[in-house]
Amino acid sequence: MSNTATDSSETTARHNEKMKRIKAARDKMMAGKTEEKGLIIVHTGTGKGKSSSGFGMIMRCIAWGMPCAVVQFIKGTWETGEKRLLQAHFAGECRFFVSGEGFTWETQDRDRDVAAARNGWEIAKQQILDPRIRFVLLDEINIALRYDYLDIDEVVDFLLTQKPPMTHVCLTGRNARPELIEAADLVTEMSLLKHPFRDGVKAQKGVEF
Amino acid sequence: MSNTATDSSETTARHNEKMKRIKAARDKMMAGKTEEKGLIIVHTGTGKGKSSSGFGMIMRCIAWGMPCAVVQFIKGTWETGEKRLLQAHFAGECRFFVSGEGFTWETQDRDRDVAAARNGWEIAKQQILDPRIRFVLLDEINIALRYDYLDIDEVVDFLLTQKPPMTHVCLTGRNARPELIEAADLVTEMSLLKHPFRDGVKAQKGVEF
Known part of the structure; x- marks a missing residue:
């Protein structure tokens, strides 16, 4: 901040003006967004954050009193923090x-x-169809779909035709099938720009699990 | 699955063989990863999941008994699910x-x-320096850095020279500064492949906040 006082107050005035314009444009845009609907959400890509972001949304649902469910397709035997916390504190929610x-x-x-994937999918369908449940996280299901443990057409067809309209379903895992991306409402790709595994750092509590 | 029994068992055998090779390669790779260290983690990009993934990691820390802290730089007045849940259930953790x-x-x-950003950064430094705290989430700090509310050199210098070696710090928000990416250990870019706002759907509880 080496500006003179005049420069600085000009900068500030310009900035405030710009923010005013952004706010007006944004308010107008948001006013058109009135619809609520249950979304098909996909987190894919090779970066971190696919599962943790799904669990962040589970945390939001619990906070707002929206009953939810998690089905873990692949990481079953790992003792993860998210599993510990949910089972210890929020088994009811x-x-x-x-x-x-x-x-x-x-x-x-x-x-x-x-067999494990098919079992998980049967549970997933029950949870999605349950009218009390508002959000279902299908963690790492994309791996099961990629290896054809589950039939992609069956999964997409179920989501599009049988998911209750207000229920959100979030599907995570790298290599999401194109058919699933096509069917989804909200798709985020997590890409790795840098990873400490390269430098010999191991997976750590709190960060990776 | 229209294979004959023979095709299917050949496929299965090939698959199992391939998985054996992957496991051997992976075990070898992971054996070299023995280091634990506090990471500088950045979540950036225009996609969803930057904050929610940060809060997913907070959930993991709480589960493993790692005391942690959140400083929210921009979203202060929003009533978010993550704030509700943490304040109601985990104020001690x-x-x-x-x-x-x-x-x-x-x-x-x-x-x-x-002024708000500078105040947040003072709090952030105290939390990072506190030896009891193992993980600090600086939510949306990238916005404050982008608009020069905070000095990027000061922030990067502090993280590189004063952060305790075992403390993780996660910085979120779009448009992360190149200097921060350069200094970080783990950088993930969240990109938007599809977003329902385009179709008139508004930000919804559980999903966006």
């Missing part, structure tokens, strides 16, 4: 189901993986 | 500070925004 037995390279048994 | 008064186009007063 958020149902928590585990269908997978670890990432697929851990089991090395395709038939077992397919 | 996670300190929660608000420095901002809404997005900058709401206040239309640069001097007030600068």
Whole structure:
């Protein structure tokens, strides 16, 4: 801030004027957005934040009194912080189901993986259809879809035709199928710009799990 | 799954073999990752998930008994789910500070925004320096840095030279400064592939806040 007083107050005046214009444009835009609907949400990409952002939304639902459910498709055997916290504190607000037995390279048994994924999908359908549940997180389901443990057409068809209109469903995992992206309302790709694993740093509590 | 039994068992055998190779490569890679360190984490980009993923990590920290702190730089006046939940249930585990008064186009007063941001940064430094605190989320600080409410060199210098080695700091918000990305250990860019605002859907509880 090495401006003279005059420069600085000019800058401030210009800034305030610009913000006024932005606010007017934004207010106008937001006034047209009146619809509420249950969304099909996809978090994909190779970056971090796909699951943690899903769990951040679960936290928001719990805060607003919206009953919710999590089905974990792949990370089943991991002891994650999110599982610990939800089971210990919010078992009434958020149902928590585990269908997978670890990432697929851990089991090395395709038939077992397919059975676990199908089991998870049956639970997922029940939760989505349950009229009390407002938000369902299908964590890492994209991995199960990518390896054809689950049929992509069946999943997309169910979401488009049987999901109650006000229920949100969030599907996470890298390599989301194009059919799912096409069907979704809100798709975010998390990309890795930098990762400390490259420098020999291991997965750490609080950050990765 | 229209394969004959033979095709299917061949597919399964090939798959299991491939997973075995992936697991061996992965075990070898992970064995080299032994270091634990406090990370400088950045969530940027125009997509969703920057803050919610930060709050997902806060949830993980709480679950593992790691005391943490949140400083919200911009969204101060919003009543968000994450604030409600943390203040109601985890005030002991996670300190929660608000420095901002809404997005900058709401206040239309640069001097007030600068004062709020500087106040937030003073709080942030105290929390980062506090040896009890293991993870600090600086939510939307990138907006304050982008508009020069805070000096980027001062922030980066503090993180690189004064952050305790085992403390994680996560900085969120679009348009992260290149200097911050350069200094960070873990950087994720959230990109928007699809957003329902385009179709007249408004920001909804549980999803956006």
